[in-house]
Amino acid sequence: MRVLTGIQPSGKLHLGNYFGAMKPSLALQEENEVFLFIANYHAQTTTRDPALLRGYTQDVALDFLACGLDPARTTFYRQSDVPEVHELAWLLSVVCPMGLLERAHSYKDKVARGVDANHALFAYPVLMAADILCVNAEKVPVGKDQKQHLEIARDLAGKFNRQVDAEVFRLPEPIIKDEVAIVPGIDGQKMSKSYGNTIEIFGSTKKIRKTIMKVVTDSTPLEDPKDPDTCNVFALYKLFATEEEQAALAEQYRAGGMGYGAAKKALADISEAHLEPFRARRLELEADLDYVNDVLREGAQRARAAVQPVLTAARRAVGLE
Numbered sequence: 001m002r003v004l005t006g007i008q009p010s011g012k013l014h015l016g017n018y019f020g021a022m023k024p025s026l027a028l029q030e031e032n033e034v035f036l037f038i039a040n041y042h043a044q045t046t047t048r049d050p051a052l053l054r055g056y057t058q059d060v061a062l063d064f065l066a067c068g069l070d071p072a073r074t075t076f077y078r079q080s081d082v083p084e085v086h087e088l089a090w091l092l093s094v095v096c097p098m099g100l101l102e103r104a105h106s107y108k109d110k111v112a113r114g115v116d117a118n119h120a121l122f123a124y125p126v127l128m129a130a131d132i133l134c135v136n137a138e139k140v141p142v143g144k145d146q147k148q149h150l151e152i153a154r155d156l157a158g159k160f161n162r163q164v165d166a167e168v169f170r171l172p173e174p175i176i177k178d179e180v181a182i183v184p185g186i187d188g189q190k191m192s193k194s195y196g197n198t199i200e201i202f203g204s205t206k207k208i209r210k211t212i213m214k215v216v217t218d219s220t221p222l223e224d225p226k227d228p229d230t231c232n233v234f235a236l237y238k239l240f241a242t243e244e245e246q247a248a249l250a251e252q253y254r255a256g257g258m259g260y261g262a263a264k265k266a267l268a269d270i271s272e273a274h275l276e277p278f279r280a281r282r283l284e285l286e287a288d289l290d291y292v293n294d295v296l297r298e299g300a301q302r303a304r305a306a307v308q309p310v311l312t313a314a315r316r317a318v319g320l321e
């Protein structure tokens, strides 16, 4: 199955990003033909500082490679290395009614939050449709907030096909990540950079331990039994632990006699054991940026090869060739 997903480069990754987005995307490479790209054209709608955009883009590349992206299996590229996507966005713009974009929640939400109301932000869903349709993706894993964008992509593919009376584009299906995957932050709300409640994946061990010690818990005394199912520390522990490890810690919660400090230590230990290899690998990659750039360049070549026939068919269908 051909699967595609895009990630906006927008700063340091946290455990919510890892368990909610990265790990599921990386799992797909086991059985699918995955296209994964860094949406740096899209990021321009919010990041105007060139050094920041360049840095964030490189960070995503390092983060994914450090966490296990296999470039032999996943076609990994920067969106801006596949400029054909803009030509396709234009061809889709031609069949895109204004009303479709005027109804987009994400545009209205971003403007309400103070993001510039410019044409790029308004046309964002058309570029996103082009990202997806240009490689003929069958499935697109996205968060719930992107569901409407997927519907717009399907809509535009259908309109284009009807207009030219040919199956130029395949209609992509979303894989919507379900709600249960929401990772709590140290204050118990959804972990998010906007709430300042995150635990970073690539922070130093010391910093991560310090942050974990701040995870909010209730005030049940040390000797009393505790409920693992309502505890933020346990919720985070579960993400890393095997079933047996989860059952063992849950048992200690219920038995009483274990304080939250000990549970936090268990969380710090297990997260360190999981994240340390990622951190070590990231340091190696940071020292070998030529390799990282080669991976992205080769990914872009593979992506462009997949895009070419689709774009040619679309150009022919509308009379540009």
Ligand code: ADP
Pocket: 010, 016, 017, 018, 019, 020, 021, 142, 143, 144, 181, 182, 183, 184, 185, 190, 191, 192, 193, 194
């Ligand atoms: P943030 O909320 O920190 O700004 P983003 O909105 O940039 O994070 O999210 C990037 C990706 O990470 C999305 O696919 C989103 O679904 C996932 N994600 C972010 N926070 C969480 C969380 N707390 N739990 C699960 N997934 C999350």
Ligand code: TRP
Pocket: 004, 005, 006, 007, 008, 039, 042, 127, 128, 131, 132, 140, 141, 142, 146, 149
């Ligand atoms: N809009 C997505 C986000 O903000 C990123 C994105 C851009 C994307 N193009 C895409 C996701 C194509 C999936 C498919 O998270």
